[in-house]
Amino acid sequence: MRAAVFGASGGIGAALALALAERDVAVLVGSRSGAVPVHENITGFVFDLADEPSIAAAAAMMADDPPDLVLVTTGMLTNARGQGPERSYKALDPAGMAESFAVNAIGPALIAKHMLPLLARDRRAVFAALSARVGSIGDNRIGGWHSYRASKAALNMLLRNFAIELARTHPLAVVAGLHPGTVDTALSAPFQRGLPEGQLTAPEAAAGHLLDVLDRLQPADSGGVFDWRGARVPE
Numbered sequence: 001m002r003a004a005v006f007g008a009s010g011g012i013g014a015a016l017a018l019a020l021a022e023r024d025v026a027v028l029v030g031s032r033s034g035a036v037p038v039h040e041n042i043t044g045f046v047f048d049l050a051d052e053p054s055i056a057a058a059a060a061m062m063a064d065d066p067p068d069l070v071l072v073t074t075g076m077l078t079n080a081r082g083q084g085p086e087r088s089y090k091a092l093d094p095a096g097m098a099e100s101f102a103v104n105a106i107g108p109a110l111i112a113k114h115m116l117p118l119l120a121r122d123r124r125a126v127f128a129a130l131s132a133r134v135g136s137i138g139d140n141r142i143g144g145w146h147s148y149r150a151s152k153a154a155l156n157m158l159l160r161n162f163a164i165e166l167a168r169t170h171p172l173a174v175v176a177g178l179h180p181g182t183v184d185t186a187l188s189a190p191f192q193r194g195l196p197e198g199q200l201t202a203p204e205a206a207a208g209h210l211l212d213v214l215d216r217l218q219p220a221d222s223g224g225v226f227d228w229r230g231a232r233v234p235e
Helices: 011-022 052-062 094-118 146-167 203-216
Strands: 002-006 026-031 042-046 069-072 125-130 173-179 225-227
Touching (some): 011 069
Parallel strands (some): 173 225
16 A cells, blocks of 8 residues: 655644554655655655645656555644634634635645546545534534634535545545544644643544544545544534
8 A cells, every 4th residue: 555645744644644654554745844754664755735836746756656545634723923713703814814725725625636636546545634623514503713614614625526526537436534633733732721631632643543534434435524533524
């Protein structure tokens, strides 16, 4: 088996790459800086989520021996200017909102654009991206976090679209979103205070849960979003 992980700078991406490598999977791991976890089964590559030519170049590098599993582990909750999730529509900022969509929806979509055509047509192949339960419209009870919610909802819709289109040519393929729960990473660090005991998960444990979920997904599940326990997240 061969896998590609786009996004090694976050805690979950690095943990997933290492977990796959420990399963004796050959893993191609990409980051903007080129820094990736060290393991004999890991090979690094450079890409920039905001630069489509770099994504295309990464896909071209994999074309002769494409992966069976593609994981997109990029994501942004708080931007570099310290702007976090909006508690009210009064806090909406066009630039911040555009940045959320660029990182959480457009970037993963461009990875799909270049990686989905590489997937095998005659055997199971998986394309999965980290999403979030707050991207669920049906599960939204408290509002807020407008840009993050909307960008993850957009990602979920894109994944559904890709699943429908891919099924026409790749009947054994699976496209899915993954909700990892609240994981102890830099992304969630500003929001960990007050969490109930046991709700915060270590990246290594989260990676194991997500890989177990992926192992169980079938083509009939394609287009859905699943939490770390394997339960389908409402649309």
